[in-house]
Amino acid sequence: MSGMHPTDTPPVLVTGATGRIGRHVVDRLLDAGVPVRALTHRSTAAVTLPAKVDVFTGDLTVPESLEPALKGAGAVFLVWTAPPRTAAAVVERMAAHVRRVVFLSSPHRTPHPFFQQPNPMAELHADIERLIAATAMERTIIRPGMLASNALAWWAPAIRAGEVVRWPYGAAETAPVDDRDVAAVAALTLHEKGHAGGDYVLTGPQSLTQAAQVGVIADALGHRIPFEEMTPDEFRSLSKGTAPSSVVDMLLDAWNAAVGRPAYVTTTAADVLGTAPRTFRQWVSDHATGFRKGA
Numbered sequence: 001m002s003g004m005h006p007t008d009t010p011p012v013l014v015t016g017a018t019g020r021i022g023r024h025v026v027d028r029l030l031d032a033g034v035p036v037r038a039l040t041h042r043s044t045a046a047v048t049l050p051a052k053v054d055v056f057t058g059d060l061t062v063p064e065s066l067e068p069a070l071k072g073a074g075a076v077f078l079v080w081t082a083p084p085r086t087a088a089a090v091v092e093r094m095a096a097h098v099r100r101v102v103f104l105s106s107p108h109r110t111p112h113p114f115f116q117q118p119n120p121m122a123e124l125h126a127d128i129e130r131l132i133a134a135t136a137m138e139r140t141i142i143r144p145g146m147l148a149s150n151a152l153a154w155w156a157p158a159i160r161a162g163e164v165v166r167w168p169y170g171a172a173e174t175a176p177v178d179d180r181d182v183a184a185v186a187a188l189t190l191h192e193k194g195h196a197g198g199d200y201v202l203t204g205p206q207s208l209t210q211a212a213q214v215g216v217i218a219d220a221l222g223h224r225i226p227f228e229e230m231t232p233d234e235f236r237s238l239s240k241g242t243a244p245s246s247v248v249d250m251l252l253d254a255w256n257a258a259v260g261r262p263a264y265v266t267t268t269a270a271d272v273l274g275t276a277p278r279t280f281r282q283w284v285s286d287h288a289t290g291f292r293k294g295a
Ligand SMILES: NC(=O)c1ccc[n+]([C@@H]2O[C@H](COP(=O)([O-])OP(=O)(O)OC[C@H]3O[C@@H](n4cnc5c(N)ncnc54)[C@H](OP(=O)(O)O)[C@@H]3O)[C@@H](O)[C@H]2O)c1
Pocket: 015, 016, 017, 018, 019, 020, 021, 022, 039, 040, 041, 042, 045, 058, 059, 060, 061, 079, 080, 081, 082, 104, 105, 106, 107, 121, 143, 144, 145, 146, 147, 150
């Protein structure tokens, strides 16, 4: 639905624009007729972005490099995967230019054990939220639970190779949320009025054990995928070199706390979007090729 916004609408700067959520936010904003600027810190990444987007090279660890992208922008979608050191300087610089910020955080305030395990990521998100709250910018905080797309990173290599999926805490329940629903909510709050002060915890519609999630993938592929429990220590040692130990510990603690209790499920995505959130089955069926041999 392009043309919903007048041509003098100030552009929205999307950080993390080449990432899982940001890339969909770019598309949803373009659909709504909103001019989009995309930030990337790798000059080669721009090729993945639509031609209509104004691509800016800038690095969140070098706050002054963001100046050209921020100048004249109306709002920012903030995704922080960089080290924390420059967060305060970046937020200050953003506040000097834009009226509105939508921050991709996590549900670290939600009183469910899965979200209540202390970890550095939650601390960083809380710090950035405090920095944003201390500015005059209108703000909306988006807090997805487990993203459905994690399944591709975690289980697709074994499934593509025809191997057993070996994973810790198969009985841990999560409610995977479709990245596209998270992005649709974020995009709406960036261009639609009425979301200032919004704090949105987004989950998928259904609590599923991790083993059941692998079962959903098996159904979509039409063949059996054997699942085998792995010990947390084995997971730690196999993850060495591929993920920071703080992230590995964060996941293990969260899964451990999620065994034997249903995952936290919200209706927020449906409430904001006015449509039912996509199920994990839907996400899998739309991404089945990524799990097939030769993908
Ligand atoms: N995975 C989950 O289940 C989950 C759940 C809740 C919340 N989250 C949060 O979601 C966020 C990650 O979102 P995502 O998965 O969409 O990201 P992602 O796919 O990991 O992509 C990260 C993005 O950040 C950009 N980036 C990295 N370093 C940068 C730098 N120094 N300067 C500028 N840009 C930089 C990258 O762009 P270029 O390389 O092009 O510069 C890329 O677009 C994290 O804060 C995470 O904690 C994740």
